[in-house]
Amino acid sequence: MAASEPASGRSRRGGTAPFSAVEWLLAFRYLQARRREGFISVIAIISLVGITIGVATLIIVMSVMNGFREELLSRVLGLNGHVVVQVPNRAFDDYLTVANTARNVDGVLAATPIVEGQALATSRAAAAGAVVRGVIPEDFVRDNLAGQQIVAGDMSLFHGKKAAVIGYRLARSLQVRVGDEVKLIAPEGISTAFGTVPRSLTVQVVGLFNIGMYEYDSGFVFLPMEAAQLFYRTGDAVSGVEIMLQDPDDTAAAMRDIGQALGPGYRLSDWRQAHGHLVTALQVERNVMFVILTLIIVVAAFNIMSSMIMLVRDKARGIAILRTMGASRGTIMRVFFICGSSVGIIGTGLGWLAGLGFAQNIDWLRRQLDAMLGTDLFAAEVYFLSQLPAKVNNTQVLLVILVALLLTFVFTIYPAFRAARVDPVEALRYE
Incomplete structure (x- = not known):
């Protein structure tokens, strides 16, 4: 054993x-x-x-x-603000004061007023829907991703009431090049004695941008601020002020500080509310x-x-x-x-x-x-x-x-x- x-x-x-x-x-x-x-x-x-x-x-x-x-985030947030300031129930005509106040808040890189709306962009060859955004030319070139990704044209001509910068894919679908004219037709018409007449604005393409995102390259048109205000008949008002932050992931603290600096009467929203689903x-x-x-x-x-x-x-x-x-x-x-x-x-x-x-x-x-x-x-x-x-x-x-x-x-x-x-x-x- x-x-x-x-x-x-x-x-x-x-x-x-x-x-x-x-x-x-x-x-x-x-x-x-x-x-x-x-x-x-x-x-x-x-x-x-x-x-x-x-x-x-x-x-x-x-x-x-x-x-x-x-x-996606770098392109979406490069073209749109991290925080947007809007004014409910009145014309947003004090946008310059709001932008200057926001720029002085810690963590804010830039504050850009915008006028935004929908339009039908047409040329002699084709037509396409587009988002039209009015911007201050200096702010557009300095702070906006599209203004930093110009692939053709002369940005020194981007001023006045007849200039426009469009995405290169939109230019391809409209079959236009730098120097050609594009006609913008707003959804809202002008009431006359003979009925409603479409409101339109003919602009000259002075630049093409390419940010590498199809949705924006094929559907955005940028106008100088005065041209957009004339086209959408906003007077001296804007749609909102877009604010760029140093840290886009920490919008809650920035919105609190900006709201305190601006005071009551303004509505603030961040990029998560608009693009958080992505x-x-x-x-x-x-x-x-x-x-x-x-x-x-x-x-x-x-x-x-x-x-x-x-x-x-x-x-x-x-x-x-x-x-x-x-x-x-x-x-x-x-x-x-x-x-x-x-x-x-x-x-x-x-x-x-x-x-x-x-x-x-x-x-x-x-x-x-x-x-x-x-x-x-x-x-x-x-x-x-x-x-x-x-x-x-x-x-x-x-x-x-x-x-x-x-x-x-x-x-x-x-x-x-x-x-x-x-x-x-x-x-x-x-x-």
Whole structure:
């Protein structure tokens, strides 16, 4: 009876030091494919490829979603104010005082009065709906993203009552160039003795802008302030004052300070109220995509577990011999844990490299695919942006790596535990 106890492993406490060189040697020896174990090795390779694809896909998708969010916000907030001041129930004719007061508030970068309305832009060749925005020319060139992204024209001509700056895509749809005339027709007409006559203004295109966002490049017209006030018949009033902040994410404190500086009678709203749905939609989509794509790693981890279980069954005789030679259950468990986790670690590392490489060159790869397929895979009319953005967030990459490694380790514990529970007597009896 005493001789059988060491063999069965019930009382022997011997074994190697945890994760010693012997355990690593045994683990990699078991991972090498033999004729009888070829199928097991194929499953392990499939698991490695699955984890690589899962990790790489997660990093790429998270980076693209981050890029979309940053590009959308930078363009939306670059063309629109972070905070808008309006006056309810009266004409906003003290806008210069409001703008000067707002500029003196801490955290405010700029304050620009605007006149905004809808119009139909027509040329000799075509017509298109547009948002018409009247701005002070100096403020437009200095503070507005469109004024800083002029691709054609002379901004020194942007003044008076007959000048206009339009998006390059709108110019393309109207088939006009710098120097051509565009006719703007307002929705509200002028009442006369013969009925309502459409109110219109003919302007000359003095500049084209390209901010890289389809919605704005194809639908915005900027006029000097006096031209917009004449067109919309606002007199000396404006629609509102747009305020740009140093920190767009902290609008609550800025709105409180601006409201205190201006006093009662003004209504303040921030960009979240106008465009917050974009941020919310992107955040929800990013979270859902993370959960869905994590399932790829889960499936690969299940493959690792199944391959390790099959390996344990195939190596039962070898495990029994190791046990009779003095290997402890802990040693056997660590050997098979190293087998499974090695696949996960290597797959995660390869996925990390592939994901970073793909994310950092994704727009170049997209252009190559467009050239090969002869089509536009990333149409600006659909995705609003003219290029495929990607921004790698190191915190998110670390989270993806940790999730992949955690899943791998968790799904490796069970087969390693089964290997440690192999009874040498039973394993050798039926060999």
